[in-house]
Amino acid sequence: MKKTLFLLVFALVLTATYIRFNQTEQLNLNDADRELLPDYIAEQVTRTLYDGQGYVADHIKAERLEFFERLGFTQFENPQYTLFDAEHQPAWEVTSQFGIWLPDDKIILEQQVRIVNVSGSELVDRIDTDNLELLLPSKVLQTSAPVKIIGKGFYINGIGLQADLAEQNMRIVKHLETVYANEQN
DSSP states (O other), rough: HHHHHHHHHHHHHHHHHHHHHHHHHHHHHHHHHHHHHOOOEEEEEEEEEETTTTTTTEEEEEEEEETTTTTTTEEEEEEEEEOOOTTTSSEEEEEEEEEEEETEEEEEEEEEEEEEEESSOOOEEEEEEEEEEEEETTTTEEEEEEEEEEEETTEEEEEEEEEETTEEEEEEEEEEEEEEEEOOO
């Protein structure tokens, strides 16, 4: 009888111990899973930032936004970012399929990145690449991916780009080819 009672108590202690440790593991997994879930999700988002004089400094629109407070970034789907010139007019529009906004005002854009000159006053009309880093508020662009720069009567293929849109200068890290259109009327 004592032997049976001892085995029964021992089995209960083992079961309780197993349940206790199994619940702790599940709680830890749930904390990790929660970290990967966004704190909030927004659809059809528009954000406008103004400078000290009240002019629009930058403007971003996205189909979807996911904010991750614990991880410290915001993720966008189909972002459209507008940069303004010194006269406070829209100068460049940057689009991609995905974007991540990091807390140090660095935006990483991926998949079908396109930078379009919306002012029409620059030599370059458009830049296409696969990924790009946009540093704010300095308006510096950089990538190590292949780039195609399309302008009035020419296009340039290269690898890597460093551009300062505020200073209006651009450098291709590795030039591959330049093709000029020789149109005659």
